[in-house]
Amino acid sequence: PQNLTFSFGLSQVGEFAFVLSNSAREAGILSQESMDTLVAVVALSMVVTPLVMLINDRWIQPRLCDPDKNKPRREHDVESEENPVIIAGFGHFGNTVGRFLRANNIGATVLDTDSDNVDTLRRMGFKVYYGDASRHELLEIAGARQAKLIIIAIGDEEKRLEMIETIKKHFPNLRMLVRATNRNDAYSLMNAGMLHIYRETLDxxxxxxxxxxxxxxxxxxxxxxxxxxxxxxxxxxxxxxxxxxxxxxxxxxxxxxxxxxxxxxxxxxxxxxxxxxxxxxxxxxxxxxxxxxxxxx
Amino acid sequence: PQNLTFSFGLSQVGEFAFVLSNSAREAGILSQESMDTLVAVVALSMVVTPLVMLINDRWIQPRLCDPDKNKPRREHDVESEENPVIIAGFGHFGNTVGRFLRANNIGATVLDTDSDNVDTLRRMGFKVYYGDASRHELLEIAGARQAKLIIIAIGDEEKRLEMIETIKKHFPNLRMLVRATNRNDAYSLMNAGMLHIYRETLDxxxxxxxxxxxxxxxxxxxxxxxxxxxxxxxxxxxxxxxxxxxxxxxxxxxxxxxxxxxxxxxxxxxxxxxxxxxxxxxxxxxxxxxxxxxxxx
Known part of the structure; x- marks a missing residue:
């Protein structure tokens, strides 16, 4: 991104030509007519440069730096499973819950939105789907209608609250167990009506x-x-x-x-x-x- | 910071004067001599502008955005206490450990580097010192030589490893109980010789x-x-x-x-x-x- 800013900034250097062209005219190399055109072009470029830089800062760089923002890198691959548990988020928190359940022979359908994490976990032998569990249609495919409970183990507080609202609306019978960042986050989750709240570092x-x-x-x-x-x-x-x-x-x-x-x-x-x-x-x-x-x- | 970039960028607009001055000279308002001086000044400003912007990006903005980086916002206020426990970091993790110990009548000297957090906790009745527990002279004041153990509860993995090295070097008899982010971080702490490692979300x-x-x-x-x-x-x-x-x-x-x-x-x-x-x-x-x-x- 730093490089890009500089490339755009370089258009400014073109204006240096103006200084040179003036000397050229004085030496009789350029005619008055050519000079007038040149002045107009350079003046225009001086006005345009800051605009181009602004467009770059506001619209071009954000997309280059965060390609996920506008479209997902890959399509979801969630499949239908009739497990009693759905796990949303399989970072180190969700992963531990998942391993514990699996070790006790309890089926869980796991969704995660971190593409690299999904691939790594698959290589380690975990069955993990790539998909956003806050989208109700993906929850539907994952079996939210048949499941008994969902483990909300994602780390993003805002996203958790969104997910809770989606589940309340579309799957009112699904019980929610929710991870909380800390005391304040637990208050928010209580106010959202949650009964099973787990402050992540408490124990x-x-x-x-x-x-x-x-x-x-x-x-x-x-x-x-x-x-x-x-x-x-x-x-x-x-x-x-x-x-x-x-x-x-x-x-x-x-x-x-x-x-x-x-x-x-x-x-x-x-x-x-x-x-x-x-x-x-x-x-x-x-x-x-x-x-x-x-x-x- | 966005505004600052623009302010510096504005010096470029001065060059527009060049275009105008040329017209002025043609209309006989400016002498050739004045014109030459003007060309020199403008040309110089054109060369200087990108440099100023570079200096701004590299040295000025980082300091404005992160004043903590170069000097602490306030002086430490750590005092000597003869407690058996020192707690480094009093966020939600360290706070819980601290409350548990205090409830069991065990004295702990608490250090935290988050100025706002320190103030909030003090208002809540906690005795917390403002000071960086990775500085050995502050640990010395806090009583690291008499204390039996230190709870390393800060959230920053790098900083934790630094702190461990400092303690190993200056206070070899102080036992360390260390918070770990996850499995990978626990590996690093094991390799640093730690015996008491607590993966923060495990339990x-x-x-x-x-x-x-x-x-x-x-x-x-x-x-x-x-x-x-x-x-x-x-x-x-x-x-x-x-x-x-x-x-x-x-x-x-x-x-x-x-x-x-x-x-x-x-x-x-x-x-x-x-x-x-x-x-x-x-x-x-x-x-x-x-x-x-x-x-x-």
């Missing part, structure tokens, strides 16, 4: 917190239990927080929520510890211990 | 798979158990797969791995089911059931 970041505590010497089963409480509380509050529209109110609500969460976990910790000290009933102890062993494995 | 995508199975009618404790096997196997193979450099070999290895994973989970499922049918010993049954109840809650 892993909690696991990291658990491991940090273990490295600091905390007991495995205690931290795992605290993590479960943390997770449940965080999900529970999400709905309430999503209803707050006012920014100042939101800040106050978050402050309050964080304090309450600390309080809840403190109570949980105290209970766990006093329980162990005073001696729990045996079955509970055995259970706790075997769980901890399993989690450590 | 949540598996949870989504578990919930999908539950919605399809599978039993909660069965799917949860399968998810644990899936997770463990996936993490176990990561190390082996990271050692493969050849692209074709990698494709073959992935194919084989996916098949083996399916085999492992199939065996797990069969065992679970036959176990239930043939009647397990009572304690195991009770344990399974109580676990399942807890997970459903």
């Amino acid at each position: 892993t970041s909690i696991r990291m917190g658990v491991d940090a505590m273990k490295l600091l010497g905390f007991r495995a089963h205690e931290t795992t239990r605290l993590a479960k409480t943390f997770f449940k509380e965080d999900e529970r509050r999400l709905k309430y927080l999503s209803s707050i529209r006012n920014a100042d109110e939101y800040v106050i609500a978050i402050r309050k929520y964080v304090e309450e969460l600390e309080e809840t976990l403190r109570a949980d910790r105290d209970m766990l510890r006093s329980g162990v000290e005073e001696g729990w009933d045996e079955r509970q102890m055995v259970e706790e211990r075997s769980q901890a062993v399993e989690e450590d494995r | 949540t995508s598996i949870r989504m798979g578990v919930d999908a199975m539950k919605l399809l009618g599978f039993r909660a404790h069965e799917t949860t158990r399968l998810a644990k096997t899936f997770f463990k196997e996936d993490e176990r193979r990561l190390k082996y797969l990271s050692s493969i450099r050849n692209a074709d070999e990698y494709v073959i290895a992935i194919r084989k791995y996916v098949e083996e994973l399916e085999e492992t989970l199939r065996a797990d499922r069969d065992m679970l089911r036959s176990g239930v049918e043939e009647g397990w010993d009572e304690r195991q049954m009770v344990e399974e059931r109580s676990q399942a109840v807890e997970e459903d809650r």
Whole structure:
């Protein structure tokens, strides 16, 4: 693109001819008539150059740089399959869900719009269709009418919301499980009526917190239990927080929520510890211990 | 930036004066001497214009568009704290880890380079320092010499690798827990010698798979158990797969791995089911059931 700008810019250099032509006329090489024509041509080119550059910037370069914008690089190849699950988006998120389902013998029809990704995955032995799952006719072909649920695993927030509206309208019986970028995106998805929302880094970041505590010497089963409480509380509050529209109110609500969460976990910790000290009933102890062993494995 | 390009481009319009001045000379308004000076000035401006535009494109605009690149917008405000944990990066990933630790009464010194994020978080009651945790002198101030571990939760892959090298060099005793974007990024981190790697969407995508199975009618404790096997196997193979450099070999290895994973989970499922049918010993049954109840809650 840089080169192209320069090529167009070069037409400006033509004007340099004007300077030369003037000297030429003075030396008697060019007649007054030829000179007049030349002046007109050069003057015109000076007016046209910025226009050509503008056209280049606005219409030509955007198409060269992003050919996908105006037409898809290839036709969809979605085929009819009678699977109970449709997966929209097979990047690292959708891919993991897909592998887990497949490993459990559950059929899933997979759609992805990244042409290179589709090819790579096929070479790796995955059955992936090239096609945009936000187009209702492709969802129809993919079997959205027979399927029980759709995994919306694409990374683009806007596109996800579009897809949800399409599905609500055309396939009201299809259950949606939706990936969310973060807390704010989860609020948007809640407001779009979604019930199954998965904040993409939530679980892993909690696991990291658990491991940090273990490295600091905390007991495995205690931290795992605290993590479960943390997770449940965080999900529970999400709905309430999503209803707050006012920014100042939101800040106050978050402050309050964080304090309450600390309080809840403190109570949980105290209970766990006093329980162990005073001696729990045996079955509970055995259970706790075997769980901890399993989690450590 | 678009406007700026145009402003510089406008100097070209000055040349139009040349055309006019020529007419002026012919009408006897300008002397030959003035005309010569004018030609020289205009010719010079014609040569200079493209240079000015080039300088603008290469040096001026990049600085205007990305002021962070050459100097930070504000000075760091990191203070000395004697916390066992340092958290680098407090976006939605680091924030969750931080909230979990804080809720468990574990002190963490938090550094973030996003000025707006720092301000927002402070208003929400979080103690966050503005400062780049890849600068060893800031890590020093933050207490990297006394701390037990650092949570590397920033989103930028390159920057993470830089940070790791800095820590290895200056704080060899500081344990690192690192966020990874995906499988490929995890390979890079393994090759950098990291032991605690957390693929950011791994756990949540598996949870989504578990919930999908539950919605399809599978039993909660069965799917949860399968998810644990899936997770463990996936993490176990990561190390082996990271050692493969050849692209074709990698494709073959992935194919084989996916098949083996399916085999492992199939065996797990069969065992679970036959176990239930043939009647397990009572304690195991009770344990399974109580676990399942807890997970459903």
